[in-house]
Amino acid sequence: MIEYREFLYVAVTLCALAAVMSKNMLTSAISLAAMSVGVALILFDFNAPWAAVFELSVCAGLITVLFISAVSLLRKEEAFFAEDRTRFRLLPLFALIVAIGGWIAGWPFFEALADYARFGARGQSLGSMLWETRRMDLLGQIAILAAGVLVINSVFAVKKAEK
Amino acid sequence: MTISLLQYMLIPLFSALLIPFVARRRGRLAEIFATVTLLAGLINIGWTLLNPAVLASGFSALGEDGFSLLMIFTIYLVGLCVAFFSASYGDGRGVNTAYFYPLLLVSVSAMCGAVTSTDFFTLFIFVEVLAVASFALMTSDDTKEGIEGAVKYYLLTFPASAVIMLGLAVMLLSAGTFSFDSIRIIIYSGTSGPALIFSLALMLLGFLVKSGVVPFHVWTPDAYQGSYAPVSAFLAGIVTKISGVYAVVRIAMFLRLFETGAFRLSEVLMFLGMVTIAVGAIAAMKQDDFKRMLAFSSISQTGYIVLAAGLATPLAFIGAIFHLFNHATFKTVLFLNSASLEKATGTRDMNKLGGMEHAMPWTSWTSVIAMLSTAGVPPLSGFWSKIIIIIALWDAGAVTYAVLALLFSALTLAYFVVMQRRIFFGRKSPAAEAAAEVSPALLAPAVLMSAVIVAAGLLFPYFFSYLAETIASRMVL
Amino acid sequence: MSASFATAWYFAALLFFIGLYCMAASRNLLRQLIGLEVMSKGSLLAIIASGAMSNLSLAQAVIITMIVIEVVVVAAGLVLLVKTYRVTGGVDVWKLSSLKG
Numbered sequence: 188m189i190e191y192r193e194f195l196y197v198a199v200t201l202c203a204l205a206a207v208m209s210k211n212m213l214t215s216a217i218s219l220a221a222m223s224v225g226v227a228l229i230l231f232d233f234n235a236p237w238a239a240v241f242e243l244s245v246c247a248g249l250i251t252v253l254f255i256s257a258v259s260l261l262r263k264e265e266a267f268f269a270e271d272r273t274r275f276r277l278l279p280l281f282a283l284i285v286a287i288g289g290w291i292a293g294w295p296f297f298e299a300l301a302d303y304a305r306f307g308a309r310g311q312s313l314g315s316m317l318w319e320t321r322r323m324d325l326l327g328q329i330a331i332l333a334a335g336v337l338v339i340n341s342v343f344a345v346k347k348a349e350k
Numbered sequence: 351m352t353i354s355l356l357q358y359m360l361i362p363l364f365s366a367l368l369i370p371f372v373a374r375r376r377g378r379l380a381e382i383f384a385t386v387t388l389l390a391g392l393i394n395i396g397w398t399l400l401n402p403a404v405l406a407s408g409f410s411a412l413g414e415d416g417f418s419l420l421m422i423f424t425i426y427l428v429g430l431c432v433a434f435f436s437a438s439y440g441d442g443r444g445v446n447t448a449y450f451y452p453l454l455l456v457s458v459s460a461m462c463g464a465v466t467s468t469d470f471f472t473l474f475i476f477v478e479v480l481a482v483a484s485f486a487l488m489t490s491d492d493t494k495e496g497i498e499g500a501v502k503y504y505l506l507t508f509p510a511s512a513v514i515m516l517g518l519a520v521m522l523l524s525a526g527t528f529s530f531d532s533i534r535i536i537i538y539s540g541t542s543g544p545a546l547i548f549s550l551a552l553m554l555l556g557f558l559v560k561s562g563v564v565p566f567h568v569w570t571p572d573a574y575q576g577s578y579a580p581v582s583a584f585l586a587g588i589v590t591k592i593s594g595v596y597a598v599v600r601i602a603m604f605l606r607l608f609e610t611g612a613f614r615l616s617e618v619l620m621f622l623g624m625v626t627i628a629v630g631a632i633a634a635m636k637q638d639d640f641k642r643m644l645a646f647s648s649i650s651q652t653g654y655i656v657l658a659a660g661l662a663t664p665l666a667f668i669g670a671i672f673h674l675f676n677h678a679t680f681k682t683v684l685f686l687n688s689a690s691l692e693k694a695t696g697t698r699d700m701n702k703l704g705g706m707e708h709a710m711p712w713t714s715w716t717s718v719i720a721m722l723s724t725a726g727v728p729p730l731s732g733f734w735s736k737i738i739i740i741i742a743l744w745d746a747g748a749v750t751y752a753v754l755a756l757l758f759s760a761l762t763l764a765y766f767v768v769m770q771r772r773i774f775f776g777r778k779s780p781a782a783e784a785a786a787e788v789s790p791a792l793l794a795p796a797v798l799m800s801a802v803i804v805a806a807g808l809l810f811p812y813f814f815s816y817l818a819e820t821i822a823s824r825m826v827l
Numbered sequence: 828m829s830a831s832f833a834t835a836w837y838f839a840a841l842l843f844f845i846g847l848y849c850m851a852a853s854r855n856l857l858r859q860l861i862g863l864e865v866m867s868k869g870s871l872l873a874i875i876a877s878g879a880m881s882n883l884s885l886a887q888a889v890i891i892t893m894i895v896i897e898v899v900v901v902a903a904g905l906v907l908l909v910k911t912y913r914v915t916g917g918v919d920v921w922k923l924s925s926l927k928g
Contacts, residue, residue, distance in 0.1 A: 192831070196838040199872075203842055203865045207849040207858075215861055226868055230890070233875050235883060238890040242871075245894050250864070250901050257857060257905045261918065274852040278845070285844045289837055297833035303524040303545035304832075304880035305536075316884045317891075323467060324892045326359070327475035330463065333367055334456045334479050335899035338486040340370070341449035342906050471889060478896050482903045489910055497911050501856065504907055508863055508900060509850060512843070515870035515893065522886060523832075523877035 192232050199225035204282065208275045212261075216254040223247035237313055358395065358422050359462040362387055366455035370448050377447040381437040384451035388433055388458065392426040399423055399816075416820020417671060421465040421596065424678045427802070428588040429458040431795035435686050436580035438791035439693065445578065450490050454584070457483040461592045470521060470528040470553070473600070474514055477560070477593045481507050484589045488577035499576030502569040507593075510559035510566075517552030520545060530604075537607045547605075547612050554601050554615070561594020563656055564626040567649050571633075574645035579689035582641060586648045587682035591674055595655050599670055602659035616660045623657030624751055626650065627758045635765055640688045640698045640773070644681070647724065650762065651677050657755065658739045663746050668817045669738035676723065676731045676806065683720035683799045687713050690792050694785040700772055704779030710787045714774040716796040721770060723803045725763035731806035734813075835876030842869030856911060856918045860904045867897050 202222035206215045223246040230239035317325065365387040373380035398404075399419055433454055436445075457480050464476035485507075488500040521528060524545035525536050537546060562570035570590070574582050602619065605612040630650025637643035655677070658670035690713050691706065692698050707714040723732035736759055743752035787793075806813060842865055849862030871890060878886020912918055 193834060196834065199868070200838060200841055200845070203845050203868070206861055206865065207845055212857060215858070219861060219864055222865070222868060226871060229872065230875055233879050233883075235875060235878070235887045235890065238875070238887045238894075241891050241894045245898050249898055253898075253902055253905055254857075254861075257908060260909070261857065261912065278848055278852070281848060282841065282845055286841055289840055293837055293840055294833055297836040298830070300520065300523065300545055300548070300836070301832040301880060303542040304877075305524055305526045305542060306881060311884050313884045313887050316888050320885075321471075321888045321892075323463070323469065323472045324475060324888065327463060327472060327479060328892055328895045330359075330363055330456065330460055331475065331479045331482060331896055331899045333363065334453070334460070334483045334486075335902055337366070337370070337449055337452050337456065338482060338903050338906050341446060341453070341486065341490075342909055471892075475892060475896065478900065482899060485907070486903065489907070492910065492914060494914050497907070497914050500907060501911060504904060505850065505859060508904075509847065509866060511900075512846075512863070512866040512870050515867070516839075516843070516873055518889070519870060519873035519877045522874060522882065522889070523880055526881040527885070 192229065195225055195229050195232070199229070204279065208278055210272070212258045213255065216251055216258060219254065220247050220251040223250070355418065355422070355462075355466040358391060358426075359459050359466065361391065362455040362459040362462070366452040366459065369452045369455070373448045373451075380447040380451040381433070384433045384455055385430065385437065387455060388426055388430040391458075392423070392430050395419070395423045395426055405812075415466075416816065417599075418465045419820070420671065420675060420816075421592065422462055424675050425458055425461045425465070425588055425592065427799075428584065428678050428682050429454065431682055431686065431799055432580050432584045432587075435583070435689070435792060435795045438789060439580055439689060445490050450487070453483050453487050453490070457487065457584075457589060461588065464592055465596060468530050470530070470533070471518060472528075473597060474511070474518065477597065478511060480589060480593050481511070481560075484581075484585060484593075487581045487584070488573060490581060491578040493576070493578075495576035496578055497576075499569070499573035503573045506566065506569045507560055510556040512556075513559075514553050514556035517549045517554075517556065520549035520552060524549060533604065534607060537604065540609065543608060547608060547615065550601050550604060550612075551615055554598060554619070557594050557597040557601065558622065558656075559594075561590055561598060561652060561656070562649055563594075563622050563652060564629045564649070565622070567626070567629070570649055571642055571645040574648065574685075575639065575642045579692065580686070582645075583682050583685035583689070586645065586685055587678045591652075591678060595652055595659075595674060598656060599659045599667070599674070602662050603667065606662040616662055619660030620657055620748070620751060621660075623653045623655075623660055624754060626653030626656060627755065628653075631758050631761055631765070634762075638700055640691065640700050640703070641685070643700070643769070644684050644688060647762070648677070648681050650758070651681070651724065654736065654739055654755065657751065658742060661742060661746055661748060661751075663742055665738060665745065666742035667821060668814070669735055669742055671821060672731075672738065672813065672817060673735035676735050676803070679799050679803050679806070680720040680723045680732060683716055683796050683803070684724070686792075686796050686799075687717045687720075690788045690796070693792070694788055695781040697781060700769065702779060702781050703773045705775065705777050705782045706779075706785070707774045708778055709782040709785040712787060712793045712797065716793075716800040718770055718774060719800045719803055721766045723807070725766045726759050727763065729807045729810075731803050731810070731813075734807065734810045832876050832880055835872055839869045839872040839876070842866070842872065845869075854919050856904075856908050860901060860908070863904070864897075864901065867893075 199222050202218050206218035209215050227239045227242040369380045369383050460476045460479035464473055467473045485500045485503050489496045524542040559566040574586050605616055627650050630646050634643050634646035655670045655673050658666040723730035726733045726736040740752050740755050846862045846866030850859045853859050
């Protein structure tokens with residue numbers, strides 16, 4: 188009997204394989220979105236609802252929109268070239284080798300790693316964690332959003348100048 | 351981060367957000383705004399470091415982390431030089447100043463955030479901000495070369511970030527926290543040693559990719575060579591040093607706290623440093639393009655810092671940090687001057703340049719000072735940092751490394767002397783006949799930096815006491 | 828508890844490998860971005876599994892920040908893609924090889 192969480196892991200991995208291997212970029216972007224949904228469900232299962240909501244709205248939503256708009260932008264211009272597909276067809280084989288190798292070598296390593304777990308401050312809520320201990324991270328988020336806005340704007344500014 | 355250091359991060363960020371609105375109509379305003387912000391920051395940090403009370407007390411009055419303060423000073427110095435230089439350089443080159451300067455300020459702000467953070471995750475965030483801002487800067491003049499450099503940078507630096515995230519995950523597991531102080535205490539308590547070493551090793555791997563140490567140096571020369579000329583100076587002088595090497599030095603400070611077990615990692619670090627010195631120096635000799643030669647020489651200098659960080663004795667850290675500072679000064683001068691040379695002669699091919707000393711005396715002489723400092727000629731600042739590193743290696747019994755480091759330093763010197771004769775001295779080439787000295791505004795940053803190089807060399811005892819007082823005695827316990 | 832941790836890390840490593848393989852094998856910048864996305868999902872799984880063992884609210888805070896970083900990185904990558912396309916007329920990264928030596 189496969190448990191719920193294991194099922195999710197397998198589904199996420201399959202979605203990742205589909206995203207990487209599919210020939211059509213649009214299918215790739217949609218598989219990526221499905222993968223994000225799977226990760227969000229895993230986060231819910233790990234009792235991390237806020238992170239899951241972010242994952243669902245930002246990664247499954249916003250990033251997918253970005254990818255699809257890029258795909259449509261490029262498709263119009265017929266920018267796609269024939270890639271050598273054999274490399275991608277070989278991926279499941281390599282993934283299988285890594286999966287089996289990981290089962291033999293990786294699994295005991297991870298179990299040994301788990302022995303070093305240190306139970307930290309569990310009482311703190313997410314809100315107080317973010318606003319009291321991780322205040323600098325919020326500043327970092329502001330900085331990276333500022334950088335992102337400037338980067339995106341700089342491209343569109345050039346576009347306007349060209350017109 | 352202490353509150354007093356927060357200003358160095360926040361003010362450039364606010365200024366960066368203001369510029370696109372203020373300078374929408376008039377591009378000049380963006381330059382003025384950026385330069386004034388950076389100048390004010392530089393004066394402020396200069397006063398903090400060098401006010402009479404601090405000097406009189408032999409730097410023991412400084413409350414903050416000396417490494418962070420010195421790095422903030424360096425960041426503002428390089429940032430100011432680059433901003434001032436590009437204000438006169440960029441005329442009519444299709445660079446949108448309303449976005450170039452804000453991105454420059456955002457990266458200054460991100461670097462200040464990175465060096466003042468007291469927490470591995472915060473450090474990681476600011477390094478990411480820096481990566482996003484700097485690869486946008488690389489493509490700011492929209493040339494094919496710039497985009498190629500940026501694509502290579504992007505494709506290597508973000509997988510490296512994913513590796514760092516795995517390292518952070520192991521750290522979260524084994525420590526439950528990211529703060530430097532708590533990690534230090536956990537290392538002393540000796541409970542989760544192997545897992546912590548594993549996490550630091552993963553992070554080290556990521557940051558070594560970001561700093562362009564040899565097996566991962568594919569992107570560095572292309573990024574330095576291809577990007578917009580003032581940005582090359584910014585990248586080589588400070589950006590890759592903060593986003594990679596600074597973190598490597600920080601992590602090395604943690605590695606030496608482990609009683610056993612981390613020495614293997616330190617040995618790997620030293621080995622990579624040595625290989626980097628060798629590969630960078632040898633590859634630099636084969637180049638014809640001035641900027642690409644400088645890029646490989648920069649890789650080679652990074653090797654010295656990594657080598658010293660791997661050794662991890664207090665003296666070695668003093669050498670590494672001082673070399674980090676020196677590298678920022680001399681590589682900024684050289685890259686800015688290569689931009690001036692290109693502007694004046696239209697070429698970067700060293701075979702076509704020659705006898706530039708007659709046509710461009712200021713550019714030539716500041717370059718010569720910076721090159722001699724790179725090669726480690728006394729009494730310039732580069733000599734002192736290299737000699738400290740070599741003495742530290744010798745003291746710790748790593749005689750082979752000390753001899754090799756000395757050997758490659760001599761090799762660098764020999765090569766630079768030959769190259770100076772090729773570019774700056776000797777008979778006037780056709781390129782030199784046609785060229786004229788660039789405007790004083792383009793020379794000022796190089797002259798300022800050269801003055802810093804000479805001053806840091808001559809006032810070396812002050813520097814040494816600063817580093818010994820604030821870094822060796824407080825942080826490297 | 829430790830078994831669930833090992834499972835999560837096992838799949839995280841697998842995802843990491845798939846993403847890395849995609850980035851190495853592809854010549855298309857857009858597909859490489861997809862590979863990067865898969866890689867960062869792998870590290871996200873690793874972080875939540877670690878957090879569940881030690882400090883869950885810290886892990887949540889970290890993941891929220893990471894997601895914000897991720898979206899900016901992807902957006903910036905797409906900007907780079909647009910710029911590459913505009914300058915070279917394609918998105919083939921192997922055609923970008925004028926710098927050598």
